[in-house]
Amino acid sequence: MTTELILAPSATAPRGLAVHTRGLVHVYRGEGRDVAALAGVDLSVRAGEMIGLLGPSGAGKSTLLSLLAGLFRPTAGTVVVGDLDLTKATASELDTLHATDVSLMLQGAARNVLPFLTAAQNIEFAQVAAQRAERAGDLPGTPTLLGMVGLSDLGDEPLDRLTPGQLQLATLAVVLSTRPGLLLADEPTSRLDHEARDRVLAALARVNRELGTTVVVVTHDRDVARWMPRTVTIRDGRIGGEGRSGEEYAVVTADGFLPLPAHALEVLPPGTLVRLELEDGEYRLRVERDQS
Amino acid sequence: MWSRIRHRRFQALSLLSLAALLTTCLCLGPLYQRAMEQGLAGSVLTQATPEQTSVRLDSSDLSAEELERLFPARLDPYFSDPDVSLAAPVKVVLPDGSFSVVTRLYAADGACERLEVASGRCPTGSGEVMVSTADIETNGWTVGSQVDVTERVDPNVSDEVASGTVTVVGVYEVPPADGDWLDAPLTGRAGTVVPEVGTATDDWVTAPDSLTAADAPAQWHKITSSTLWTLDLDAVDHDSLLVIGPIVDELRQEALQGNSAAVLLLTDLPGLSERVASGSEQGRTTVVVLISQLLVLVSVVLWMVLVGATDDRRAELALARLRGRGRRGAAAYLLSELLPLTLGGVAVGVLVSPFVMALVAKIVFPVPVPIEVTGGFVLAALAAVAAVLAVVLLAARRAVREPVDSLLRAVPARHTATGTGVIEIATIVFSLTAVAALVSGRLEGPLATLAPSLLAVAAGLLLGRALGPVTRFVSVRLMRGGRAVAAAGIVNAVRRPAARRVLAMVVVATALLGFCVDALVTGQHNRQNAAEQLNGAPYSLSLQRPARPADVVAALRAVDPDHRHLTPVVTTTGNGSLTAPTVAVDPRAFPRVAFFPLSSAERGDWDAILAPGVDPLVLTGTTLEGTVASHEVRLRGPARKRVDDLVVSLQVLTSDVTTELVDLSLIPLADGTTAFSTGLPCAEACTVTGIGVRAPIGSEVSGTVVLRDLTADGSPFSLGPVTAWRRVSDDLGSSVVPAADPEGNLGVLVSSEAATPPVMLSAWVPSPVPALVTGREKGVFAAPAPEGQIDLQAVGTLDRVPGSSLGSRVVDLDGVLRRPEAGDGNYAVEVWSDDARVLARAETELRKRGILPAQLTTVDDVRSELDASPAAWSLALSVLVGGASVLVAMLVMLVATATTWRARANDLAALRMAGLPSPSLRRLELLGQLPVILVGALVGSACGVVAAVLALPEVRQFTDPPAVDTTDFATPWVAVLVACGVGLVLLAGLVVVTSRWTARRARLGRMREV
Structure with missing residues (x-):
């Protein structure tokens, strides 16, 4: 099965949407106690970039993804997608955004499709709002999309006859059907075998590369993270570090804090005094051994 | 849309069925009401005699043409063309010249066509008459006889008496099949003596010219013109009868106030019309109250089902919103599936309800009633559309207003829990207050039938509130006892919100079932009691006067010497309404033959009233x-x-x-x-x-x-x-x-x-005559008897005297006949029997002795008459309401299964993966539902019975309550228990089927995502 991209870039559709968050805080109100899922996230994703959001369960990755998708408003901070500040956007603007610019791929392939429709029918269903938003001319045809994910022959099959990998590819075709400028994918490879996982990730990479679509993938799988040119690690509701081309970096926050990577904490437990020294034009951390 | 419906065809079918049921309930109200109105009108008109339903104007002052002009043209469509007759009272001298007899010269439209001419011919010219065969046999006329006739006028009115000679040209007989010929000549009088008139004979039929022409035998001073309009029963229905009654009443008023001309109007149409109007009004209220309960139940269920259906589509709504469709788009997505289904259900309901009504009408109504689509039906259909639209739109609105992130969750956020609780508590308080009002007598009449719903709603909601804590307690105890599957099943029962709703619905539905069966059976029981009290015995044969009680006794003893199957019943009423009648019977046969509703024959000391047992x-x-x-x-x-x-x-x-x-x-x-x-x-x-x-x-x-x-x-x-x-x-x-x-x-x-x-x-003659009394009489008291006033002595009591009015007393007819009193008491003689064949023999024997029967009525006849009343028909509606309520409860359970089976199957699949065997899964799933249904059905049945005890005395049992009250509101336990048992078996059976069905779907494959 091939996954050759045959989807030509659109003349009018955005090549990719930049994403910026500043001081993003989100608190879930519960019965008796509140839980802060995000505690000040500053994140910038360039237009046409592909990044992975990493982190353990409960770190806040999915919450961040939902805020980027405009599913709900943050408790504090701003989220800007393209030119639209999602924290101030009206319901209508958000609807238009979802119809044309931002696609969210939920965790679990089945949650992204209507189970009683075929893949082709799901694509048609997904394109309805985009067609009304006067983007009909730019929308790719169903055969094109199915061909793009290698499911040309399975477009009319009931979904329950597809393998998990095929279903996830069908889901990808559906979320790409509106030719979004931003594709948000929550654990797109969970429960897939390696082969299927690689096919899905390859497809995502090509969408990013050839269409310029900005792709944000949430994953806790390090193997998946290797496919990402840039990764951002979320830890305890904050940006805990970044990885670029296999290198791990700590990231200085907007208010000047520097969260250390988790593995550094083994060496530098909380309360350790460090000195920041400038030597030869570079800053070095020096642990103050004598802390008495 | 079709793919969606196919995907959830079970649910779709349930939605369609519920909408159809709701519509059928709504449409059945006006259909039933209309059928009841028409049934009542038909029954009243059928039971009425032709004399009661016709309009007859008689006058000696006005001619037939003048009488015809009095008849309002508005009534023309409902009556046949008028029949005119003329009559002049005359005396004729018998052929032997011994004395004269009284008769009428009578000319009626169509007489020659309708009468059978036994000999000679029908009179055609002035001075020709035809006499009856009985007249010929009794008085000896012959065809060709010339007879002198003298006008019979009141000497106080006129001294002039016309006289002339007529010729007998023929002999007639009235065909027996023509009993409804209201203008038939008077017969049966030949050889009889009419009080204050003298010896009479049958009418002398003549041509109109004999009365009015210039060459008539005499110029009669007093000719009575009679114009008769016969009601065309095929042209009259309920509505037209209500129109006809007041118009005829106006005519009566005009006739009474009529200027100088005396006009007599004979009809009972205003009374019949009034009876139908009041009966319809009475039935309407009960129908509305009964149907509205069912309607509310079905509406609530439809709402529940739609909430369940929309909850089932939350993930799809989330997708629609994620694909940019917005709330409107999501609503459109939802409505595009739900509206066609529910409106389709409405259409089905509209189409089906007349057929359901036709079926019901066949069972309920004693006369064929047309199933009419009235304005009320159209309104009901429109109301069904509006109700369904309202419920669907509300349910859709609730779903689409939910935020997308909430829609993405498996269950909705419980942000409305507080509001729901307040509504629930308010509903409980309202229901209990209404029940308290009923108990204290402030809620009465048909509104009392709201009792089961009110009580059941309160009980259901309270039970729902108690369900959680109780099941948790029980499951903990089971768990400690090592019965993990049972514990898990019970916990599973209340884990889902649908469980409480199903519980409340089962309580309400079974309460309605219990109440309706109770009401129906109690109504039947009371009508049977009333029929038995009214008729007195299985067969009651009234006898024509004069029937001497002694002759009747002799005839009966000849047929039934052992006093087993026949008793004479001589009821004597004194002058004045305050005097209770005396009923003289055969005390040996009477307790065997008569009915004693709500009592028993053993209640009376029958030996104490036997005539003295000494030899004469x-x-x-x-x-x-x-x-x-x-x-x-x-x-x-x-x-x-x-x-x-x-x-x-x-x-x-x-x-x-x-x-x-x-x-x-x-x-x-x-x-x-x-x-x-x-x-x-x-x-x-x-x-x-x-x-x-x-x-x-x-x-x-x-x-x-x-x-x-x-x-x-x-x-x-x-x-x-x-x-x-x-x-x-x-x-x-x-x-x-x-x-x-x-x-x-x-x-x-x-x-x-x-x-x-x-x-x-x-000593052979009783003095005073011992009697069993129903009033407060003690010692010796005077009472009317067939031969005059006699002294009775109260020797015992009875609750009621069968077939007689309040305060009656029973004596031994044999003893009364030994008494020396002689007189012309105002009494009626009947023969009662419990055996039709013996009664037939008695009738033959009576005829042999010259005693003619008047009318035979059976207890079934009386029961049929009581059954043909709006009160009975309204209660018969209980069958529908009870049946429909169980159907609704079953639908609720089906829908609950349809909307939750996937999640339940997934849970079971997870347990299967954890190693639980299939039988345990089935048991777990069954235990998840069965206790809820069992508890709900038991509590509901109890509510129904309690509500019936509270409310039934307020529900009208009779359109015209009999004078002697035999109503009994004791709970018919057997019927209620059987009905509730059947309801429970149906519901439990459904639970078994659905739980097995769900458990079968708990395959490990379900652990996949699709």
């Missing part, structure tokens, strides 16, 4: 001879010298059961004897019932009078010992006491302060 003193002969001996007989007072009026006499009951007093002899004063010989009316044996001493008016008499040496036609005759006679005294202080001379001859010790002392009675 039989006297046969035509001459009685003997000696009268006086002992110290004194005659005092102003009339003491009228010794010729001091007479001893014998009171006898002759063979034809009439009492006669036979004077025997003058009584010698002081001490003396005298022989006597007197004639007797006893050739065929009499019964001696008394010995009387007659004294002159204004005298006082005392002393002893002995009758001895008696012979009847030469044979010795004894009056028996002293013990065979009873002492009698009256209110004036007079008394007669049995005595005997030394030889044992019977004497009368008499002491009188007034003219004539009472008759000394034989």
Whole structure:
């Protein structure tokens, strides 16, 4: 099965949407106690970039993804997608955004499709709002999309006859059907075998590369993270570090804090005094051994 | 849309069915009401006699044409063309010239076509008449007879009497099948005596010219014109009857206030119309209240189901929103599936309801009723559309207003829990307050039928609230006892919100079922009781007057000598409505034959009212001879010298059961004897019932009078010992006491302060007559009897007298007939039986003896009449409501399964993966639902029974309640338990089926995402 991209870039559709968050805080109100899922996230994703959001369960990755998708408003901070500040956007603007610019791929392939429709029918269903938003001319045809994910022959099959990998590819075709400028994918490879996982990730990479679509993938799988040119690690509701081309970096926050990577904490437990020294034009951390 | 419906076809079918059920319930209301109205009108018109439904105008002042002009044109469509008849009262002298008889010269439209001419021909010209065959046989006319006729006029009105001669040209007979020919000539009078008129004969049919033409036999002074309009039953329905009644009533008013012309209007149409109007009104209220309960139940269920259905589509709504469709788009997505289904259901309901109604009508109504689509039906259909639209839109609105992030969760956020709780508590408080109002009597009438719903709603909601804590407690105990599967199943029962809703619905539905069955069976029971009380026995044959009770008794004894199947029932009503009737019966047969609703025959001491069991003193002969001996007989007072009026006499009951007093002899004063010989009316044996001493008016008499040496036609005759006679005294202080001379001859010790002392009675004659009473009578009291007022003595009580009114009392007819009183009491004679064949034999025997039956009514006839009433039909609606409520409960459970089976199957699949075997999964799933249904059905049934106890006394059992109340509101336990049991079995069976169905789908494959 091939996954050759045959989807030509659109003349009018955005090549990719930049994403910026500043001081993003989100608190879930519960019965008796509140839980802060995000505690000040500053994140910038360039237009046409592909990044992975990493982190353990409960770190806040999915919450961040939902805020980027405009599913709900943050408790504090701003989220800007393209030119639209999602924290101030009206319901209508958000609807238009979802119809044309931002696609969210939920965790679990089945949650992204209507189970009683075929893949082709799901694509048609997904394109309805985009067609009304006067983007009909730019929308790719169903055969094109199915061909793009290698499911040309399975477009009319009931979904329950597809393998998990095929279903996830069908889901990808559906979320790409509106030719979004931003594709948000929550654990797109969970429960897939390696082969299927690689096919899905390859497809995502090509969408990013050839269409310029900005792709944000949430994953806790390090193997998946290797496919990402840039990764951002979320830890305890904050940006805990970044990885670029296999290198791990700590990231200085907007208010000047520097969260250390988790593995550094083994060496530098909380309360350790460090000195920041400038030597030869570079800053070095020096642990103050004598802390008495 | 079709793919969506196919995907959830079970759910779609449920939604469609519920919408159809809701619509059917709504549409059935007006259909049932209409059918009830038409049924009532049809039943009333069918039961009415042609005389009651026709309009007849009679006048001696106006001509037929003038009478026709009085008839309102608005009534024309409902009546046939008028039949005109003319009549002139005349006297005719019999052929032998012995005396004259009374008849009418009568000319009616179409008489020649309708009458059978036995001989001769129908009169066509002036002066020609046709007489009846009975007239020919009785009076001896012949065809060709010339008869002088004289006008019969009231001498107070006119002195002029017209007379002339007519010729008999034919002999007629009224065809028996033409009983509804209201203009038929009067027959059956030949040879009879009409009170205050004299000997009469049948009408003399003549041509109109004989009455009105210039060459008529005479110029009659008084011709009665009669114009008759017969109601066309095919052209009249409920609505037109309600129109006709008031118009005819106006005509009656006009006739009453009519200027100088006297017009008599004969009809019962205004009364019939009023009866139908009040019956319809009464039925309407009950129908509305019963149907509205079902409607509310179905609406709530539809709402629940739609909430479940929309919850089932939350993930799809989330997707629609994520794909940019917005709330409107999501709503459109939802409605594009739900609206066609529910509106399709409405269409099905609209189409089906007339057929359901037709089926119901066949069962419920005694007469065929048309199923009519009225304005009410159209309104109901529109209301169904509006109700369904409202419920669907509300459910859709609730779903689409939910934020996308909430829609993405498996279950909705419980942000409305507080609000729901407040509504629930408010509903419970309202329901319990309404029930309290019912108990305290502030809620009455048809509204009382709201009781089951109110009580069940409160109980269901309270039970729902208690369900969580109770099941948690039970499951913990089970878990500690090592019964993990049962514990898990019970916890599973309340884990989902649908469980509480299903519980509440099952409670309400079974409560309605229990109540409806209770109401239905109680209604039937009460109508049966009323029918038994009204008819008195399985068969009641009334007899034509005059029917002498003694002859009837003799006929019945000939057919039923063992007193097993026949009893005479002679009901005597005194003058004035305050006097309760006396019912004279055969006390041996009566307890066996009669009904005693709400009581029993054993309740009465029947032996206590039996006539005295002594042998009658039989006297046969035509001459009685003997000696009268006086002992110290004194005659005092102003009339003491009228010794010729001091007479001893014998009171006898002759063979034809009439009492006669036979004077025997003058009584010698002081001490003396005298022989006597007197004639007797006893050739065929009499019964001696008394010995009387007659004294002159204004005298006082005392002393002893002995009758001895008696012979009847030469044979010795004894009056028996002293013990065979009873002492009698009256209110004036007079008394007669049995005595005997030394030889044992019977004497009368008499002491009188007034003219004539009472008759000394034989012990064979009851005095006073023992009676079983239903009122407060004690001791001796006077009461009407067939032969006049008699003294009764209360010797026991009965709850009610079958077939009679309040306060009636029962006596032995045999005893009453032994009494000497003679008179023309106002009594009716009937024969009651519990065996149709025996009664038929009795009827034959009665006919042989010249006693003609009038009418036979059976208890079933009376029951049918009571059943054909709006009150009964309204209660019959209970069958529908009860059945539909169970159907609704089953649908709720089906829908609950349809909307939750995927999640439940997934849970079970996870347990299967954890190693739980299939039987345990099935048990777990069953235990997840069965306790809820069992508890709900039991509590609901209890609510239904309690509500029936509270509410049924307020529900009208009869359109026209009978005078004697036999209503009984005891719970018909067998019927209620059977109905509730059937309901429970159906619901439990459904639970077993659905739980197994769900458990079968708990395959490991479900752990996949699709």
